[in-house]
Amino acid sequence: MSGLAKTSAEVVLTDGAKWDSGDTITLTVNSKEYKSTSNSTTFKDAVEELEELLGSSPFKATVSPVTSPSTGFKITLVDTSGQNMILSATATEVDGGSNDLDFKATAQPVTYTGGTKEGSKPLTTGSEVTVVGDIQWVGLDKNDTYTMKSTDNLLAPSNIAITGTKGDSVNNSLNSINISTYDGAQQAIKILDHAIADVDSNRGTLGAIQNRFQHTIYNLQNVRENMMGSRSRIKDTDYASEMSKLTRDQVLKQASMSGLNRANTMQQEVLALLQ
Numbered sequence: 001m002s003g004l005a006k007t008s009a010e011v012v013l014t015d016g017a018k019w020d021s022g023d024t025i026t027l028t029v030n031s032k033e034y035k036s037t038s039n040s041t042t043f044k045d046a047v048e049e050l051e052e053l054l055g056s057s058p059f060k061a062t063v064s065p066v067t068s069p070s071t072g073f074k075i076t077l078v079d080t081s082g083q084n085m086i087l088s089a090t091a092t093e094v095d096g097g098s099n100d101l102d103f104k105a106t107a108q109p110v111t112y113t114g115g116t117k118e119g120s121k122p123l124t125t126g127s128e129v130t131v132v133g134d135i136q137w138v139g140l141d142k143n144d145t146y147t148m149k150s151t152d153n154l155l156a157p158s159n160i161a162i163t164g165t166k167g168d169s170v171n172n173s174l175n176s177i178n179i180s181t182y183d184g185a186q187q188a189i190k191i192l193d194h195a196i197a198d199v200d201s202n203r204g205t206l207g208a209i210q211n212r213f214q215h216t217i218y219n220l221q222n223v224r225e226n227m228m229g230s231r232s233r234i235k236d237t238d239y240a241s242e243m244s245k246l247t248r249d250q251v252l253k254q255a256s257m258s259g260l261n262r263a264n265t266m267q268q269e270v271l272a273l274l275q
Helices: 043-055 182-235 239-274
Strands: 002-014 024-029 032-035 060-065 073-079 085-092 104-110 129-131 134-138 145-150 162-164
Touching: 002 085, 002 129, 024 043, 032 043, 043 060, 043 073, 104 129
Parallel strands: none
Antiparallel strands: 002 073, 002 104, 002 134, 024 032, 024 085, 060 073, 085 129, 134 145, 145 162
């Protein structure tokens, strides 16, 4: 059985339709501040700046408008590490603004599957809101999922209280097989199916690794053969070419000797004609 952790929260921000150019919003997540610039001419611009800043952090952030209040925007924050989110929000009015900013912010935890839970809590009362993470456990049966919630930081291994939303047993090892009852036999079949699937998966992984090794061996053998061929061509003599050169040299030598002999006998032939 494997588990996936995620912490999600919905932060709703509203300005009461009283935003002045130069006002700023600061959203603090886990002691790190994300602040819009004073160049934001509208409340929407400031929220979109926050979205961009949060998107460059370890979180995933998306902004969408809300129907109530109509001037509000919702920022959905997701942290796939599963650690707690500690949230707070404040707004700062520009000096000499024509409106008194009516800024409000609330935070609401979101379940692993995207549903809301526990209701929204205000962020602008000076107190922080802590959003805890969820773990979704994938069980032996591919059609079953197990979702657990931590009441503490999931990254801190000590003193974590876990509550489950599905009653199936988490103890699913081969040693826990008991076929003396119908339910035990059904569970044993699931456990054995899962064990066989694990073996098949490991065999597939090892087979893929073996194929890669075999391909590497074939490639190295091919490289070796090419290197040996190149070495032979460089080191060994091309006998056919050398024999052709030798024959040509011998023909030229014989022609030269024949020419010299002919030159030596020409004087004797001339004397014989004069006699």
